[in-house]
Amino acid sequence: MPESQRPAVIAPVPAPVVEGERALLVIRELVAEEQLTVSVEHSQTTARIPLGRLIEVAVALRNDPRAAYEMPVTMTCIDWPERDLRFQVEYLLRSLVHNDLITLAVAASEDDEVPSLAAVFPGMEWHERECFDLFGLKIVDHPNLTRILLPDDWEGHPLRKDYVSFGEPVAFTHNLEWALSPQDRPEYLPGAIRGAVERP
Amino acid sequence: MTTLPPIRGDGTLPNRVPRQEGVPRIHPGGQGEFLDKIEVGEDLLEINMGPQHPATHGVLRLVLSLDGERVRACKPDIGYLHTGFEKSFESHTYQQCIPLTDRMDYLAPPINNLGFALAAEKLLGVEVPPRGQYIRVIVAELSRIASHLIWLGTHALDLGATTAFMYCWRERDKVLDIMEWISGVRMMTSFIRVGGLMADVPEEFVPMVRAFVAEFPARVDEYEGLLTSNPIFRQRTIGLGVMDAATAISYGCSGGTLRGSGVPYDVRKAAPYSSYDQFDFDVPVGVRGDVYDRYLVRVREMREACRIVKQAVEGLPGGPVNTSDRKVVLPPRAEIDNSMESLILHFKISTEGFRPPPGRVYSAVESARGELGFLMVSDGGNRPYRCKVRGPSFSNLSALSYMVQDEMVADVVAVVGSIDIILGDIDR
Amino acid sequence: MGLRVPGDALHLPNLSRASGGGSDAAAIPRAIPAERDLSDAAANEGIFTTTVGKVIAWGRYSSIWPATFGLACCAIEMMGASNSRFDLARFGTEVFRASPRQADLMIVAGRVSQKMGPVLKQVYDQMPDPKWVISMGACASCGGIFNNYAIIQGVDKVVPVDVYIPGCPPRPEGLLDAVIKLQKKIAATPVASLRE
Numbered sequence: 105m106p107e108s109q110r111p112a113v114i115a116p117v118p119a120p121v122v123e124g125e126r127a128l129l130v131i132r133e134l135v136a137e138e139q140l141t142v143s144v145e146h147s148q149t150t151a152r153i154p155l156g157r158l159i160e161v162a163v164a165l166r167n168d169p170r171a172a173y174e175m176p177v178t179m180t181c182i183d184w185p186e187r188d189l190r191f192q193v194e195y196l197l198r199s200l201v202h203n204d205l206i207t208l209a210v211a212a213s214e215d216d217e218v219p220s221l222a223a224v225f226p227g228m229e230w231h232e233r234e235c236f237d238l239f240g241l242k243i244v245d246h247p248n249l250t251r252i253l254l255p256d257d258w259e260g261h262p263l264r265k266d267y268v269s270f271g272e273p274v275a276f277t278h279n280l281e282w283a284l285s286p287q288d289r290p291e292y293l294p295g296a297i298r299g300a301v302e303r304p
Numbered sequence: 305m306t307t308l309p310p311i312r313g314d315g316t317l318p319n320r321v322p323r324q325e326g327v328p329r330i331h332p333g334g335q336g337e338f339l340d341k342i343e344v345g346e347d348l349l350e351i352n353m354g355p356q357h358p359a360t361h362g363v364l365r366l367v368l369s370l371d372g373e374r375v376r377a378c379k380p381d382i383g384y385l386h387t388g389f390e391k392s393f394e395s396h397t398y399q400q401c402i403p404l405t406d407r408m409d410y411l412a413p414p415i416n417n418l419g420f421a422l423a424a425e426k427l428l429g430v431e432v433p434p435r436g437q438y439i440r441v442i443v444a445e446l447s448r449i450a451s452h453l454i455w456l457g458t459h460a461l462d463l464g465a466t467t468a469f470m471y472c473w474r475e476r477d478k479v480l481d482i483m484e485w486i487s488g489v490r491m492m493t494s495f496i497r498v499g500g501l502m503a504d505v506p507e508e509f510v511p512m513v514r515a516f517v518a519e520f521p522a523r524v525d526e527y528e529g530l531l532t533s534n535p536i537f538r539q540r541t542i543g544l545g546v547m548d549a550a551t552a553i554s555y556g557c558s559g560g561t562l563r564g565s566g567v568p569y570d571v572r573k574a575a576p577y578s579s580y581d582q583f584d585f586d587v588p589v590g591v592r593g594d595v596y597d598r599y600l601v602r603v604r605e606m607r608e609a610c611r612i613v614k615q616a617v618e619g620l621p622g623g624p625v626n627t628s629d630r631k632v633v634l635p636p637r638a639e640i641d642n643s644m645e646s647l648i649l650h651f652k653i654s655t656e657g658f659r660p661p662p663g664r665v666y667s668a669v670e671s672a673r674g675e676l677g678f679l680m681v682s683d684g685g686n687r688p689y690r691c692k693v694r695g696p697s698f699s700n701l702s703a704l705s706y707m708v709q710d711e712m713v714a715d716v717v718a719v720v721g722s723i724d725i726i727l728g729d730i731d732r
Numbered sequence: 733m734g735l736r737v738p739g740d741a742l743h744l745p746n747l748s749r750a751s752g753g754g755s756d757a758a759a760i761p762r763a764i765p766a767e768r769d770l771s772d773a774a775a776n777e778g779i780f781t782t783t784v785g786k787v788i789a790w791g792r793y794s795s796i797w798p799a800t801f802g803l804a805c806c807a808i809e810m811m812g813a814s815n816s817r818f819d820l821a822r823f824g825t826e827v828f829r830a831s832p833r834q835a836d837l838m839i840v841a842g843r844v845s846q847k848m849g850p851v852l853k854q855v856y857d858q859m860p861d862p863k864w865v866i867s868m869g870a871c872a873s874c875g876g877i878f879n880n881y882a883i884i885q886g887v888d889k890v891v892p893v894d895v896y897i898p899g900c901p902p903r904p905e906g907l908l909d910a911v912i913k914l915q916k917k918i919a920a921t922p923v924a925s926l927r928e
Contacts, residue, residue, distance in 0.1 A: 355848065355851055356799075356800070356801060356832075356851060356855050357830070358800045358828075358830040362802075362803070362804075362807075363803055363848055363851075383845070383847050384803075384845060384847050384848045384851070385803060385804055385842075385843065385845055385848070386845050386846075386847065386882050387843055387845065387878050387880075387882050387883055388878065388880045388881055388882035388883070391880060391881070391882075392878065392880055403877065404877065407804070407805055407877075410804060410805035410808060411808065454808065454811075469815070470815060470816050473811070473812060473815035473816060473817070474815075474816055474817070476812070477812065477815075477817045480812075490809075490901075490903065491805060491808065491809065491901055492805065492900060492901070727804070728804060728805070731845070
């Protein structure tokens with residue numbers, strides 16, 4: 105029998121009806137009830153905790169065998185500019201042993217310093233760089249906080265709601281002259297077009 | 305119930321045992337730190353691999369620090385294909401986002417469509433009828449086969465086996481013929497849409513898929529005959545790029561990269577979607593966690609995908625393919641001629657689109673590379689407020705610096721090929 | 733009006749008979765003017781040089797070797813075009829050279845992001861003359877469906893393009909058609925003009 109035909113595994117643990125309840129067991133031991141906000145949407149739990157408790161909650165969720173959330177799924181920001189703390193920073197963690205998913209959320213403003221989880225989950229390192237790059241989230245104690253997706257000298261953070269993304273005006277017959285003369289409107293060319301050749 | 309290696313509780317990063325005693329090793333974590341840990345007297349050559357490189361599978365730049373032929377540190381530099389998908393999603397309606405999602409993981413576009421559609425359907429609370437779900441499964445698994453064929457062809461090509469490249473494309477063209485037959489487009493089909501499909505499949509679909517499924521397992525035997533027992537291939541891949549299960553999990557790896565290390569995590573089994581729980585298939589895992597095991601895992605996955613397609617096409621139910629919720633899917637043409645309400649709904653959906661209620665959901669599918677997740681936030685408007693795409697290759701690639709530690713520079717190509725990255729997922 | 737090419741003037745003295753040269757003035761050719769009128773290139777060349785020009789052009793277009801510059805989805809169709817079903821190699825593009833120094837065609841296949849722009853320019857500059865560029869796909873030609881901050885709206889903002897292929901991605905037959913059109917363009921280009 106060729107090696108690739110060797111029998112493969114296994115019945116997984118069935119997913120819970122509401123994901124993330126195991127995490128709440130651990131979180132409630134660490135964070136007081138008035139500082140914790142739990143929301144359940146579409147059977148998924150989001151636990152909002154204070155910014156200062158982030159690392160200890162993450163370490164507890166990883167190490168506690170009741171929870172065992174060892175896999176960093178992703179980390180992202182959601183920008184709500186009308187709020188005081190405009191960024192809702194979300195960390196999604198998965199437990200493979202229990203087949204569970206939890207979202208840890210912290211609220212941060214543009215100037216708040218968010219502690220880095222790269223030492224707890226190596227996979228978060230690049231996700232934090234991405235949040236820094238696209239949102240301008242200030243992260244501290246990160247091993248290498250540089251831009252990851254955009255060029256190093258890029259100005260601005262594109263995924264913020266106040267960043268206008270525009271490449272080139274589209275030329276129709278009714279606005280042909282306007283569209284073909286972008287040099288009068290430099291704001292329509294955000295970000296330098298690097299390496300442009302001087303055309304004769 | 306799987307047993308995983310014990311969890312490290314002291315908050316430190318996993319370290320690899322150095323291959324040679326006495327050779328100073330640079331801590332692989334913290335990719336900015338590698339220059340700081342150089343021992344006095346050691347001379348490292350820093351070379352640049354990419355972004356224009358035949359073997360990096362896209363525009364990936366690797367900065368390698370070499371000690372002779374050994375890689376002491378590898379720093380991937382990404383962003384050369386950053387397209388701003390997530391920003392574009394915020395300015396397009398949900399239907400307009402579907403063709404955008406095609407272009408992210410461009411080796412298996414229907415799976416991206418499926419992930420996006422599932423997330424939007426969760427927000428909307430609509431259910432796709434069984435026929436639509438089965439066809440989605442068939443299309444997704446066929447595109448998984450097509451993606452694995454490209455992976456196999458290019459991986460073998462990088463290691464010198466040109467014949468496998470030619471063979472794999474022969475089958476891929478057959479899969480693309482099927483895609484073209486149902487949607488009109490070879491690659492970026494946009495066939496799977498929110499609420500169902502673009503349209504019902506034509507009648508030639510079932511015979512075409514049956515013919516493909518009948519001959520494909522023999523083709524996989526052909527590819528395995530070229531590579532699996534090939535001593536050159538084995539020498540180049542066995543024992544290379546080893547990653548143990550705990551490290552793979554801590555980097556967030558998924559898909560073949562994780563299963564090669566022995567962790568049987570597959571989203572189709574862990575959280576079944578689109579009637580995957582009705583099909584009988586296995587999830588292959590590796591033993592050693594090296595490049596060869598990942599190769600075996602993906603080849604076996606091709607067979608399993610073929611198995612799923614066979615079951616789905618034999619048991620394909622009748623009925624509608626789209627949800628009956630008229631606020632989401634265009635009404636059928638016959639109804640528009642007779643009903644004013646259908647006409648208005650058609651107009652509203654075509655111009656404005658549908659408006660999911662405010663909410664947030666994370667929905668994951670198993671793409672060819674791993675867990676493809678869509679974190680979708682709706683504020684009640686007709687455009688996603690925030691749609692974060694969790695690309696599997698992003699996390700898989702972050703483990704590269706661990707895997708190539710102390711390997712030869714010529715083996716970097718083999719390891720990169722074994723992770724099966726796609727820069728569209730990484731850079732988005 | 734002829735095709736004027738700003739050429740290097742060969743500063744030869746006017747040694748024609750009219751200016752009263754030596755007895756062997758007949759053997760010395762006229763000074764070549766600073767601007768060459770190439771519209772009469774074919775007429776000026778004579779039978780021998782047109783045939784040589786045609787042979788050189790045939791040699792050039794029959795063995796265009798592309799540099800691997802596949803960026804995104806179009807690269808997959810480019811790989812499909814070079815495989816067994818569509819077989820780009822029968823048009824002369826036998827090998828895709830990894831090094832731009834050994835290539836004469838750059839098929840920009842895929843979207844060019846802002847970070848990739850300078851790399852594209854550098855690879856183009858590294859290619860020796862004569863070189864051509866095919867812009868494959870909508871993203872390379874005009875930015876495609878990505879009219880945003882991240883994508884350069886057309887590679888012709890960075891490198892001069894000879895053939896544009898529409899499509900997202902274009903079928904492999906589209907790429908074959910573009911290569912054929914490029915071959916016709918090379919056949920029609922007088923060889924002398926490529927000296928610049």
